[in-house]
Amino acid sequence: MKKSMPYLFLLPGIVLLIFFLMVPLFAILWPTLFPDGFSLSAYTSFFTDEYYIEILIRTIRIALIAAIVCIILGVPSAYFISRCSAKWKGILIAISIFPMLTNSVVRSFAWINILGKNGVINNLLMAIGIVDEPIGMLYTEFSVLIGTIYLFLPLMIMTLVGVMDQIDNDMMEAAESLGASKLKAFIKVVLPLSVPGILTGAVLVFTGALTAYTTPQLLGGNKSLVLATLIYQRAMTLNDWSGAGVIAAVMIIITLVVMKVLNLIAAKLDKRGEIDA
Amino acid sequence: MRRYKGLTIFAILVFAFLFIPLLIIAVTAFGSEPTISFPIKGFSLEWFGKALSSESFRKAFILSIQIAFLATILALIIGIPAAYALSRYSVKGRKFIKSFFLSPTIVPGIVVGYALFQFVVIKLKMPVFEGLLLGHFLVVLPYIIRVVGGSLEQFDYSIEEVAWSLGCNKFLAFFKVVLPNISSGIISAFLLAFINSFNNIPVSMFLSGPGITTLPASLMSYVEYNYDPTVSAVSVLLMLATIIIMFIVEKTLGISALAK
Numbered sequence: 141m142k143k144s145m146p147y148l149f150l151l152p153g154i155v156l157l158i159f160f161l162m163v164p165l166f167a168i169l170w171p172t173l174f175p176d177g178f179s180l181s182a183y184t185s186f187f188t189d190e191y192y193i194e195i196l197i198r199t200i201r202i203a204l205i206a207a208i209v210c211i212i213l214g215v216p217s218a219y220f221i222s223r224c225s226a227k228w229k230g231i232l233i234a235i236s237i238f239p240m241l242t243n244s245v246v247r248s249f250a251w252i253n254i255l256g257k258n259g260v261i262n263n264l265l266m267a268i269g270i271v272d273e274p275i276g277m278l279y280t281e282f283s284v285l286i287g288t289i290y291l292f293l294p295l296m297i298m299t300l301v302g303v304m305d306q307i308d309n310d311m312m313e314a315a316e317s318l319g320a321s322k323l324k325a326f327i328k329v330v331l332p333l334s335v336p337g338i339l340t341g342a343v344l345v346f347t348g349a350l351t352a353y354t355t356p357q358l359l360g361g362n363k364s365l366v367l368a369t370l371i372y373q374r375a376m377t378l379n380d381w382s383g384a385g386v387i388a389a390v391m392i393i394i395t396l397v398v399m400k401v402l403n404l405i406a407a408k409l410d411k412r413g414e415i416d417a
Numbered sequence: 418m419r420r421y422k423g424l425t426i427f428a429i430l431v432f433a434f435l436f437i438p439l440l441i442i443a444v445t446a447f448g449s450e451p452t453i454s455f456p457i458k459g460f461s462l463e464w465f466g467k468a469l470s471s472e473s474f475r476k477a478f479i480l481s482i483q484i485a486f487l488a489t490i491l492a493l494i495i496g497i498p499a500a501y502a503l504s505r506y507s508v509k510g511r512k513f514i515k516s517f518f519l520s521p522t523i524v525p526g527i528v529v530g531y532a533l534f535q536f537v538v539i540k541l542k543m544p545v546f547e548g549l550l551l552g553h554f555l556v557v558l559p560y561i562i563r564v565v566g567g568s569l570e571q572f573d574y575s576i577e578e579v580a581w582s583l584g585c586n587k588f589l590a591f592f593k594v595v596l597p598n599i600s601s602g603i604i605s606a607f608l609l610a611f612i613n614s615f616n617n618i619p620v621s622m623f624l625s626g627p628g629i630t631t632l633p634a635s636l637m638s639y640v641e642y643n644y645d646p647t648v649s650a651v652s653v654l655l656m657l658a659t660i661i662i663m664f665i666v667e668k669t670l671g672i673s674a675l676a677k
Binding site (some may be wrong): 141145147149150152153154157160163164165167168205213214216217219220221223230232233234235236237238239240241242243245246247248249250251252253254256258259260263290291294297298302322325346347350351353354357360368371372374381385390391392395396398399 | 419424425428431432434436438439441442452453455495496498499500502503505506508517520521523524525526527528529531532533534536537538540551554555558574580605611615616617618623627636637640641644648649651655656657660663673676
């Protein structure tokens with residue numbers, strides 16, 4: 141086979157990616173730096189505008205809390221799955237995968253039904269007389285957060301199950317037979333071995349939550365904007381293309397930095413923990 | 418597991434958190450009230466009728482299926498040879514090229530959507546269908562590279578070499594020896610790509626045109642302005658389709674094929 145053959149196989153994809161991803165990205169980012177001549181004014185006006193800063197901080201806060209909550213809920217659940225009998229494992233994995241395959245509109249819609257003014261929680265609270273008027277839970281940061289956690293928890297669980305399945309049950313038994321309690325054995329044996337998986341999951345949840353559009357749009361609306369909904373609003377409703385470009389740049393940079401940093405940590409901890417990005 | 422009482426209770430609560438919201442949707446789809454209520458006060462199939470007879474949902478559904486199918490096929494045609502080249506040959510800058518192929522997953526979907534909107538819709542004035550197809554192709558290509566690439570890593574290339582030495586030409590050997598051996602990887606790549614294209618919203622929101630939109634995008638606009646159980650009914654139909662796919666996958670490839 142000729143030496144050029146592999147490059148021929150790679151060429152169509154590379155050309156398409158350059159022409160339809162890199163060029164378009166360049167085209168939206170270039171005007172933010174070179175409106176006419178180099179200038180950082182688009183960025184300084186973004187970072188000095190309190191309204192934008194509030195949205196930026198809210199976005200990071202939601203992504204961060206979502207990642208932490210997903211770790212807290214995901215680690216024990218994944219551990220539970222990995223120690224189940226084969227039959228139950230299959231069922232629980234199916235329950236975890238099912239939401240991942242369900243459309244995010246449907247998953248957000250579920251929380252509109254639960255948190256809305258006529259929703260399940262308000263109906264329940266009014267029926268037992270705790271409140272007289274429905275509480276406004278929808279279109280708040282809280283509802284976006286719940287929806288985001290709901291969106292990404294299955295991803296965290298599945299990532300962790302993959303890692304915890306590799307941990308030998310004998311190690312737990314050894315720790316226990318040497319006198320460690322179940323909890324202590326878990327903390328001393330399983331948790332350290334799961335760290336690369338936890339980091340991988342955290343990167344996926346954090347970057348996913350940082351850039352998710354559907355859930356904040358449906359559960360936060362215009363009252364609790366995040367970067368993804370802001371970029372859509374700037375571009376499509378206000379035709380502020382330079383503003384949308386700046387937000388795009390900010391989102392890409394945060395994503396790259398978080399991936400790089402957590403990858404470095406993961407690589408330090410365990411060579412196998414590196415995410416293939 | 419009996420011995421881990423606290424853990425069991427914790428896990429049950431987490432799985433309830435994952436499952437109950439979807440269950441509530443399913444129940445509300447059968448309600449008789451004109452707005453969504455839970456628990457339902459009467460039983461009716463009216464909303465399913467409404468969902469199925471809605472012209473705009475039906476058109477959007479057909480478009481979603483077409484786009485997901487074509488984008489996935491296109492991504493397979495371009496992705497499989499690329500994944501093969503990356504795994505088979507010591508290509509210069511292999512790691513970099515691989516990350517390049519996976520880059521659509523690193524750039525946020527909403528940014529991909531916006532960049533394509535500017536370039537494809539505004540600058541090139543590409544028709545809506547072609548634009549959507551292109552956008553979805555970019556979204557699903559990384560799945561093909563990753564999953565097919567993963568399969569190829571497991572493949573023993575000495576089998577291919579045997580075929581060569583027995584006189585099979587390289588082109589034929591690829592189709593007769595390599596492809597059949599990675600077929601389960603290709604099928605799961607196909608499914609993952611198809612599902613992810615079908616479910617994609619950010620790219621579709623930017624690239625949809627008047628009257629031409631995918632099902633999730635049209636559901637999304639519907640949900641923003643309406644609060645009747647039609648969406649619940651559509652959701653139930655979508656979930657049913659998901660369950661059927663999961664069931665088939667479980668019986669053939671094993672359910673973990675969908676968790677990559």
